[in-house]
Amino acid sequence: MTSDAPQVLIDGLQYCNWSREIFEEMRRGGLTAVHATVGYHEGFRETVRHLVDWRTRFRDNEDLILLARDAGDIKRAQATNRTAIFLGLQNPMPMEDDIGLIEMLFDLGIRFMQLTYNNQSLLGCGWMEKEDSGVTRMGREAIAEMNRLGMIIDLSHAGERTALEAIALSERPVVISHANPRWLRDSNRNVSKHVLQALREREGLLGLSLYPLHLPNGSDTTLDQFGKMAREAAEIMGAEHLGIGSDLCQGQPDGVVRWMREGRWTREAQAAASFPAQPSWFGSNLDFPGLSQGLLAAGFDETGTSLVLGGAWHRFIQASLPPAG
Amino acid sequence: MTSDAPQVLIDGLQYCNWSREIFEEMRRGGLTAVHATVGYHEGFRETVRHLVDWRTRFRDNEDLILLARDAGDIKRAQATNRTAIFLGLQNPMPMEDDIGLIEMLFDLGIRFMQLTYNNQSLLGCGWMEKEDSGVTRMGREAIAEMNRLGMIIDLSHAGERTALEAIALSERPVVISHANPRWLRDSNRNVSKHVLQALREREGLLGLSLYPLHLPNGSDTTLDQFGKMAREAAEIMGAEHLGIGSDLCQGQPDGVVRWMREGRWTREAQAAASFPAQPSWFGSNLDFPGLSQGLLAAGFDETGTSLVLGGAWHRFIQASLPPAG
Structure with a gap:
């Protein structure tokens, strides 16, 4: 960025x-904000317990992080040298089959929710099902309610048809917070050109994933390859609709992979x-600023690099x- | 009130x-604010369902009522000719045995919580138990947490010892939102002079009840008798620490009495x-302004009457x- 405004990562x-060490690394890495997943397969009550744990983390680490509810909290984090943590859900299980719980979760701090996580949900279909029948009756209601409240719809882990229908149905722009172009890594977990085009047309945002199974060459993917992937994504999305959603699972025990994939x-x-x-x-978060090298090497200018590393998310x-309040 | 400020009831x-008719009566009765009970014996999840129902009521009747979270919402209600509804719990069941749930309930709009409802609770003892062993270990934690958040501690339905200990333990003034002087109606549900004195010393507030079983002469109590009772209470509390907590249960089917008393x-x-x-x-709420006649007849001046009918609650x-926010 050539302006006087501090770089937003x-x-x-x-x-x-989550631990104090990781929050310290967020600070040392210069992260202005992070969208943190609260849960996957937990129902409402278990999710509330996780939210209570988050409140404890915010209190115990109030010199490093804060609970973010709106864009103003990004500014507040910058002004106090902390990282703004936005909370989100990777599955709609916490709302159970009660449309009113979306507002309750919103009031408790949830700002992102995926409509599906791999499997069929009550709202739509995940990418691992054989057949995707699209957004369900309740899914339409949930989209309208999330639009009403301003909770961000996240289509990561959705099936193709569900993603396309949700993009079309939502009155507000939606995100795919963590996924990569499918043509560079052929997994239905990644996103097709068609979905990206639809996302872009509705002013949506793609967050590029750094999870090895989403990357062109897995764990061996180079920073240059990442940069090139970002360039290809930017050709469709434009840098102003492109960000990072690293899917960083630092410090998680291996059992957590099975929890994610198998739940109960x-x-x-x-x-x-x-x-x-x-x-x-x-x-780790320490490596976040270093992504700029891969982006610059792939041909992003400073403004584009700055957008991908946070500017686009910030605007969104x-x-x-x-x-x- | 002789000032230009509108009377606060x-x-x-x-x-x-609750129904639209009752909210219309609140408006016609000139009620500026009402503390509404959300539940008695419900656990956390059931309470959240009640809160969702309240959100629906607020949306369906947004021309009449609003969800009040702070004193500013009383002003907002006045400015828009609506009634500010503060939500509260008559029992700590919704927090289960999880101190973190108090903050969750606060964020969802709960602003009052009783430590007990008739029976022993996890926090203290209700007035119907034979022996009151006072505020429990967890009760001390809950009081500190409610103080931290600014959730108002309500000691209606508490036992004598629990009430006295809670008044002493709380760093903030507490209320007895709906009860009457015990010496005028001998029920342990009412409050002793000793408790009232302790409440007053710590800047607490008593809300006078209009529930027949709490009144000197039951259903036959006259408005004059009510006014005299208020005068006796004011001799201890002062009008600036005295209000109304009518305990109005308008339109409730009789089964609700059993729900209150017997729960599960x-x-x-x-x-x-x-x-x-x-x-x-x-x-009904239509009769609220008429209470002033009883107060004036019993010797309250205009200022005192105005305090008892809302000014004292407003200040509190x-x-x-x-x-x-």
């Missing part, structure tokens, strides 16, 4: 084994029981979240 | 069978299965509730 998704819905192993190795150049959040 | 406790904790009938008849001069709320 935002990571659009992390699910670390199966008795069978659904995936490898361990996390893949991170790329050598991205192991400013346009999306209503002022709290 | 506040009822410190109601548990009506007993299989035996604990009380008469019907509500007693209201005094002829207080059957201004001093107690932190600004929201």
